[in-house]
Amino acid sequence: MTVATVPQTKSPTFTANRDRHKRGAMRWVILGIIVLGAVVMMIPFVIMLLNSFKSPQEYSNSGPLTFPTEFYTQGLTNFWTRVNYPEKLLNSIIISSTVAVAATLISLLNAYALGVGRVRGKAWLVGVFMLANMIPQESLVYPLYFIAKQVGSTTRSGPW
Numbered sequence: 825m826t827v828a829t830v831p832q833t834k835s836p837t838f839t840a841n842r843d844r845h846k847r848g849a850m851r852w853v854i855l856g857i858i859v860l861g862a863v864v865m866m867i868p869f870v871i872m873l874l875n876s877f878k879s880p881q882e883y884s885n886s887g888p889l890t891f892p893t894e895f896y897t898q899g900l901t902n903f904w905t906r907v908n909y910p911e912k913l914l915n916s917i918i919i920s921s922t923v924a925v926a927a928t929l930i931s932l933l934n935a936y937a938l939g940v941g942r943v944r945g946k947a948w949l950v951g952v953f954m955l956a957n958m959i960p961q962e963s964l965v966y967p968l969y970f971i972a973k974q975v976g977s978t979t980r981s982g983p984w
Contacts, residue, residue, distance in 0.1 A: 874891060876900060877900075879898075938950060
Protein backbone atom coordinates (compact mmCIF):
# COMPACT_ATOMS: atom_id res chain seq x y z
CA MET A 825 0.00 0.00 0.00
CA THR A 826 1.38 3.39 -0.91
CA VAL A 827 0.63 6.66 0.75
CA ALA A 828 0.26 9.70 -1.45
CA THR A 829 2.39 12.59 -0.34
CA VAL A 830 1.14 16.11 -0.61
CA PRO A 831 3.78 18.69 -1.40
CA GLN A 832 4.26 21.22 1.34
CA THR A 833 3.39 24.77 0.33
CA LYS A 834 4.19 27.95 2.16
CA SER A 835 1.34 29.40 4.11
CA PRO A 836 -0.16 32.58 2.64
CA THR A 837 0.39 34.47 5.88
CA PHE A 838 4.11 33.79 5.77
CA THR A 839 4.35 35.11 2.22
CA ALA A 840 2.24 38.15 3.05
CA ASN A 841 4.40 38.99 6.08
CA ARG A 842 7.57 38.61 4.06
CA ASP A 843 6.21 40.86 1.30
CA ARG A 844 5.14 43.43 3.85
CA HIS A 845 8.69 43.76 5.15
CA LYS A 846 10.12 44.16 1.65
CA ARG A 847 8.40 47.47 0.95
CA GLY A 848 11.60 49.35 1.55
CA ALA A 849 12.31 52.97 2.22
CA MET A 850 9.00 54.34 0.96
CA ARG A 851 7.14 53.29 4.07
CA TRP A 852 9.72 55.11 6.22
CA VAL A 853 9.24 58.25 4.12
CA ILE A 854 5.47 58.05 4.59
CA LEU A 855 5.89 57.46 8.33
CA GLY A 856 8.22 60.47 8.52
CA ILE A 857 5.66 62.66 6.73
CA ILE A 858 2.94 61.52 9.11
CA VAL A 859 5.10 62.22 12.17
CA LEU A 860 6.06 65.63 10.77
CA GLY A 861 2.38 66.42 10.21
CA ALA A 862 1.58 65.40 13.79
CA VAL A 863 4.35 67.64 15.14
CA VAL A 864 3.10 70.58 13.06
CA MET A 865 -0.43 70.02 14.38
CA MET A 866 0.87 70.13 17.97
CA ILE A 867 2.58 73.53 17.59
CA PRO A 868 -0.52 75.65 18.48
CA PHE A 869 -1.08 73.56 21.61
CA VAL A 870 2.54 74.04 22.69
CA ILE A 871 2.28 77.80 22.13
CA MET A 872 -0.94 77.89 24.17
CA LEU A 873 0.69 75.92 26.98
CA LEU A 874 3.73 78.20 27.03
CA ASN A 875 1.58 81.33 27.05
CA SER A 876 -0.49 80.06 29.96
CA PHE A 877 2.60 80.34 32.18
CA LYS A 878 3.43 83.96 31.23
CA SER A 879 2.42 86.99 33.21
CA PRO A 880 0.30 89.58 31.38
CA GLN A 881 3.22 92.02 31.37
CA GLU A 882 5.61 89.44 29.92
CA TYR A 883 3.07 88.47 27.26
CA SER A 884 2.60 92.13 26.29
CA ASN A 885 6.32 92.86 26.18
CA SER A 886 7.70 89.74 24.52
CA GLY A 887 4.74 88.41 22.52
CA PRO A 888 3.25 84.93 22.21
CA LEU A 889 6.17 83.15 20.50
CA THR A 890 8.80 83.41 23.24
CA PHE A 891 9.50 81.12 26.18
CA PRO A 892 8.37 82.36 29.61
CA THR A 893 11.13 83.72 31.81
CA GLU A 894 9.32 82.85 35.03
CA PHE A 895 6.77 80.21 36.03
CA TYR A 896 3.65 82.38 36.50
CA THR A 897 0.64 80.41 37.78
CA GLN A 898 -1.44 83.17 39.34
CA GLY A 899 -3.45 83.60 36.13
CA LEU A 900 -4.37 79.92 36.10
CA THR A 901 -5.38 79.90 39.76
CA ASN A 902 -7.44 83.08 39.32
CA PHE A 903 -9.23 81.54 36.35
CA TRP A 904 -9.78 78.27 38.22
CA THR A 905 -11.48 79.99 41.17
CA ARG A 906 -13.28 82.80 39.30
CA VAL A 907 -14.96 80.56 36.74
CA ASN A 908 -15.53 77.55 39.04
CA TYR A 909 -13.69 75.36 36.57
CA PRO A 910 -14.36 71.95 38.20
CA GLU A 911 -18.11 72.47 37.86
CA LYS A 912 -17.76 73.57 34.23
CA LEU A 913 -15.51 70.59 33.47
CA LEU A 914 -17.99 68.14 35.01
CA ASN A 915 -20.86 69.71 33.04
CA SER A 916 -18.84 69.44 29.83
CA ILE A 917 -18.01 65.79 30.47
CA ILE A 918 -21.66 64.92 31.19
CA ILE A 919 -22.99 66.79 28.16
CA SER A 920 -20.37 65.56 25.70
CA SER A 921 -20.66 61.93 26.80
CA THR A 922 -24.47 62.07 26.61
CA VAL A 923 -24.33 63.62 23.14
CA ALA A 924 -21.77 61.06 21.96
CA VAL A 925 -23.84 58.10 23.16
CA ALA A 926 -27.11 59.53 21.78
CA ALA A 927 -25.55 60.39 18.41
CA THR A 928 -24.05 56.91 18.13
CA LEU A 929 -27.36 55.27 18.98
CA ILE A 930 -29.32 57.42 16.52
CA SER A 931 -26.72 56.84 13.79
CA LEU A 932 -26.84 53.11 14.43
CA LEU A 933 -30.62 53.03 14.17
CA ASN A 934 -30.57 55.18 11.01
CA ALA A 935 -27.91 52.99 9.41
CA TYR A 936 -29.89 49.86 10.19
CA ALA A 937 -33.12 51.34 8.84
CA LEU A 938 -31.48 52.56 5.64
CA GLY A 939 -29.28 49.52 5.14
CA VAL A 940 -31.64 46.68 5.98
CA GLY A 941 -35.10 48.15 6.09
CA ARG A 942 -37.37 49.16 3.27
CA VAL A 943 -37.59 52.92 3.35
CA ARG A 944 -39.19 54.96 0.60
CA GLY A 945 -36.81 57.53 -0.80
CA LYS A 946 -33.78 55.82 0.71
CA ALA A 947 -31.42 57.37 -1.86
CA TRP A 948 -32.76 60.86 -1.11
CA LEU A 949 -32.37 60.36 2.63
CA VAL A 950 -28.80 59.17 2.24
CA GLY A 951 -28.13 62.21 0.03
CA VAL A 952 -29.55 64.55 2.68
CA PHE A 953 -27.41 62.89 5.37
CA MET A 954 -24.31 63.22 3.19
CA LEU A 955 -25.08 66.88 2.45
CA ALA A 956 -25.62 67.63 6.14
CA ASN A 957 -22.28 66.03 7.00
CA MET A 958 -20.46 68.05 4.35
CA ILE A 959 -21.61 71.43 5.73
CA PRO A 960 -18.86 72.90 7.91
CA GLN A 961 -19.95 73.37 11.51
CA GLU A 962 -18.51 76.89 11.53
CA SER A 963 -21.12 77.98 9.00
CA LEU A 964 -23.81 77.43 11.63
CA VAL A 965 -22.41 80.03 14.05
CA TYR A 966 -24.09 83.09 12.53
CA PRO A 967 -27.58 81.59 12.14
CA LEU A 968 -27.46 80.18 15.68
CA TYR A 969 -26.35 83.57 17.03
CA PHE A 970 -29.18 85.42 15.32
CA ILE A 971 -31.73 82.83 16.46
CA ALA A 972 -30.47 83.14 20.04
CA LYS A 973 -30.60 86.93 19.75
CA GLN A 974 -34.22 86.81 18.59
CA VAL A 975 -35.12 84.49 21.45
CA GLY A 976 -33.44 86.87 23.88
CA SER A 977 -30.91 84.54 25.45
CA THR A 978 -27.97 86.89 24.71
CA THR A 979 -29.34 89.69 26.90
CA ARG A 980 -28.17 87.92 30.07
CA SER A 981 -25.60 89.89 32.05
CA GLY A 982 -22.41 88.34 33.36
CA PRO A 983 -18.89 87.49 32.28
CA TRP A 984 -19.86 84.26 30.45
